[in-house]
Amino acid sequence: KQEVTQIPAALSVPEGENLVLNCSFTDSAIYNLQWFRQDPGKGLTSLLLIQSSQREQTSGRLNASLDKSSGRSTLYIAASQPGDSATYLCAVKTSGSRLTFGEGTQLTVNP
Amino acid sequence: DTEVTQTPKHLVMGMTNKKSLKCEQHMGHRAMYWYKQKAKKPPELMFVYSYEKLSINESVPSRFSPECPNSSLLNLHLHALQPEDSALYLCASSQVPTSASTDTQYFGPGTRLTVL
Numbered sequence: 001k002q003e004v005t006q007i008p009a010a011l012s013v014p015e016g017e018n019l020v021l022n023c024s025f026t027d028s029a030i031y032n033l034q035w036f037r038q039d040p041g042k043g044l045t046s047l048l049l050i051q052s053s054q055r056e057q058t059s060g061r062l063n064a065s066l067d068k069s070s071g072r073s074t075l076y077i078a079a080s081q082p083g084d085s086a087t088y089l090c091a092v093k094t095s096g097s098r099l100t101f102g103e104g105t106q107l108t109v110n111p
Numbered sequence: 112d113t114e115v116t117q118t119p120k121h122l123v124m125g126m127t128n129k130k131s132l133k134c135e136q137h138m139g140h141r142a143m144y145w146y147k148q149k150a151k152k153p154p155e156l157m158f159v160y161s162y163e164k165l166s167i168n169e170s171v172p173s174r175f176s177p178e179c180p181n182s183s184l185l186n187l188h189l190h191a192l193q194p195e196d197s198a199l200y201l202c203a204s205s206q207v208p209t210s211a212s213t214d215t216q217y218f219g220p221g222t223r224l225t226v227l
Contacts, residue, residue, distance in 0.1 A: 031211070031212045031214075032212045032213070032214075032215075034215060036218075041199065041221070041223060042220055042221065043115075043117075043201055043218040043219050043220040043221050044154070044201070044203075044218040045218070046215055046216075046217070046218075049213070049215050051212035051213060052212050053212065089153060091153075093212075093214070095208075096207075096208030096209050096214075097142070097144075097156075097159045097161070097166065097167055097208040098156065099156075099216060101153030101154060102153065103152070103153055104151075104153060106151075
């Protein structure tokens with residue numbers, strides 16, 4: 001059974017800092033890995049999707065990497081801003097219908 | 112348009128009430144999902160519809176009854192719920208579930224349900 005772990009569970013940083021969120025998964029047989037953002041009480045917004053054959057994806061200040069063989073992904077956020085404060089969820093696609101989510105990292109960026 | 116809409120945004124109901132949650136998408140997706148999310152936990156899959164047919168039921172209690180009347184609409188009918196069913200209910204849609212590595216699910220904003 002696929003298990004996804006995210007470290008740290010919570011992170012508080014000053015504005016402007018570069019930061020890394022970590023995600024690990026136990027079964028390397030994945031189709032893709034996604035990073036989502038969730039604001040309190042809201043839905044999930046897809047940030048980046050990395051296909052199983054890819055190593056990284058970039059969007060603006062965000063960069064996500066994937067090492068499928070070691071079962072790891074990182075989300076790098078450059079020059080963090082208070083508006084980046086949210087919960088970040090990592091999810092792996094293990095079948096046509098199933099996403100397995102991590103528990104999330106709650107990020108707070110302080111002005 | 113990459114939007115999934117859900118109504119209502121908030122719902123408070125008693126344990127004897129019957130209510131429904133509604134989800135709509137106009138992206139031409141043929142797969143739609145219901146998830147339940149408790150506070151500070153990741154979403155848990157409840158149901159999957161593929162081509163308007165129920166393809167996955169994750170052993171959800173019968174007090175939750177899904178319905179997919181057409182390819183754009185997904186309902187979740189609620190009856191005789193328990194206080195522990197209080198949660199954020201999220202709807203999502205995607206292209207027909209396949210092994211495509213490019214496929215992603217688009218999530219709605221959710222319905223915050225409180226059962227008294």
